[in-house]
Amino acid sequence: MAKKLEFPKNFLWGGATAASQIEGAYDVDGKSLSILEMIPFMELKDRKDLSATRKLTKQDLLDSIENKKGLHYPKRYGIDFYHRYKEDIALFKEAGLKIFRMSVAWGRIFPNGDEKEQNQKGLEFYRNVFKECKAQGLEVMVTINHFDTPFPIMQNYGGWKNRKVIDMYFKYAKVLIDEFNEYVKYWLPFNEINLAVLISAFFVEDKSGNKTTFEKINESYQDLHHQFIAQTKVVEYAKKFKNIQVGCMVANSTTYALDCNPVNVFENQQKELMKKLFYYDVMIKGEYPWYSIKYFEDNNIKILKEPGDDQLLKNNPVEFITFSYYMSSTIAKEEGELTEGNLMKLGKNPFLEATEWGWQIDPIGLRYTLNQLWDRYHVPLFISENGIGMLEKLNNKNTVEDDYRIDYLARHFEQMSLAIKDGVNLFGYTMWTPIDVVSAGSNEMSKRYGLIYVDYDDYHKGTGNRFKKKSFNWFKKFMNTSEI
Ligand code: BGP
Numbered sequence: 001m002a003k004k005l006e007f008p009k010n011f012l013w014g015g016a017t018a019a020s021q022i023e024g025a026y027d028v029d030g031k032s033l034s035i036l037e038m039i040p041f042m043e044l045k046d047r048k049d050l051s052a053t054r055k056l057t058k059q060d061l062l063d064s065i066e067n068k069k070g071l072h073y074p075k076r077y078g079i080d081f082y083h084r085y086k087e088d089i090a091l092f093k094e095a096g097l098k099i100f101r102m103s104v105a106w107g108r109i110f111p112n113g114d115e116k117e118q119n120q121k122g123l124e125f126y127r128n129v130f131k132e133c134k135a136q137g138l139e140v141m142v143t144i145n146h147f148d149t150p151f152p153i154m155q156n157y158g159g160w161k162n163r164k165v166i167d168m169y170f171k172y173a174k175v176l177i178d179e180f181n182e183y184v185k186y187w188l189p190f191n192e193i194n195l196a197v198l199i200s201a202f203f204v205e206d207k208s209g210n211k212t213t214f215e216k217i218n219e220s221y222q223d224l225h226h227q228f229i230a231q232t233k234v235v236e237y238a239k240k241f242k243n244i245q246v247g248c249m250v251a252n253s254t255t256y257a258l259d260c261n262p263v264n265v266f267e268n269q270q271k272e273l274m275k276k277l278f279y280y281d282v283m284i285k286g287e288y289p290w291y292s293i294k295y296f297e298d299n300n301i302k303i304l305k306e307p308g309d310d311q312l313l314k315n316n317p318v319e320f321i322t323f324s325y326y327m328s329s330t331i332a333k334e335e336g337e338l339t340e341g342n343l344m345k346l347g348k349n350p351f352l353e354a355t356e357w358g359w360q361i362d363p364i365g366l367r368y369t370l371n372q373l374w375d376r377y378h379v380p381l382f383i384s385e386n387g388i389g390m391l392e393k394l395n396n397k398n399t400v401e402d403d404y405r406i407d408y409l410a411r412h413f414e415q416m417s418l419a420i421k422d423g424v425n426l427f428g429y430t431m432w433t434p435i436d437v438v439s440a441g442s443n444e445m446s447k448r449y450g451l452i453y454v455d456y457d458d459y460h461k462g463t464g465n466r467f468k469k470k471s472f473n474w475f476k477k478f479m480n481t482s483e484i
Pocket of ligand 1: 018021191192324385432438441447
């Protein structure tokens, strides 16, 4: 029997995307290559093991510029949103979305990062997209940087470890806010600021030669500090405008102790501090928390700060929290069985089912997380990503019977509604994603999340046409009835 869920009347239901995963048109109108557009598609032998895609050499990246090896670089093509945005926005509207989260490609606005003048052609594209959203009555949330740093910034400045990048980023962010504040109410300076640090580490050479690796996390706290400062500058600048708000975006890692062995419970508590709460603490409480100071000392990590940094952090906490939530995992003192997670392996939970990519499905973990974040910070919460990636094919009726997605969304919506009843201030939700896109982590089209199917395969072969899945109609009905 259908169950009616309760949500506040003005709850912001919507969908999220990212420039590098949808736009395509990688070399159009002056755009430079982003670091993500240099990662080739690799056939996966095992979907639960993405390690092959995490071992690129610097030479591989350089070769990609002229595509010397004739490989396919999926994020250069996306789903051609650059040319089909009107059709897509109309479909979002039809599905009942009230807010559209998207990102701007930095390389369309400042291709090298250090130009004096912004690229008008790039701005024109986004102005058209925002106008279209407005015409369709969609609110917009913009991620200023969703992982896709222009390659010239990595090559010429070494990326975020260089403090000069703060100024380049801030100049770019200011241009966006000046140009688009009348269209965009919600701004997120960085996507998943905790993962962005891993991604910049990905492109750092290690001492033994030219291998790049995700294991270099220690060195990237400096990059992170620069991103924190860049973010606070955006928060500070946005205060000039009455109609806009700036929030943070964290890849939420909900973890449980593997069992009730106190050793594991303590381990989980400790890991949760540095792996998760640290990021929120800095951006909301406005200072490096006590446990991080000790962690940096113990691990011999030195963060170079400039005078004024601490004050900037203190004075400019974000106004709301957003986070992505896909899964939960377990923590134990002695690592047990692992499964694949978002860019890293995670502890398996025997009580949870997982997708083909090993992501463990846990709707109650979302309620747990919402309660935890509200209790600790008491600032409004927004779920900026949540969804399920699956292998899918169009059937002979040109649709996909994605009952598993309906089930996934319904179970998460139910827990959100319960969290609101618990007293949590949750004001919106953007699913990942209303339309199939190129996967961030595995670079495939095959990992589909959308309510809308896009006819491209992993090599961008296909018509690119859009088809409504069963979940599209389910979601549309949910928008009218609140019934699951
Ligand atoms: C988040 C990213 C998104 C997105 C999502 C799903 O980390 O912010 O860009 O793609 O994860 O990940 P994937 O595409 O690897 O399945």
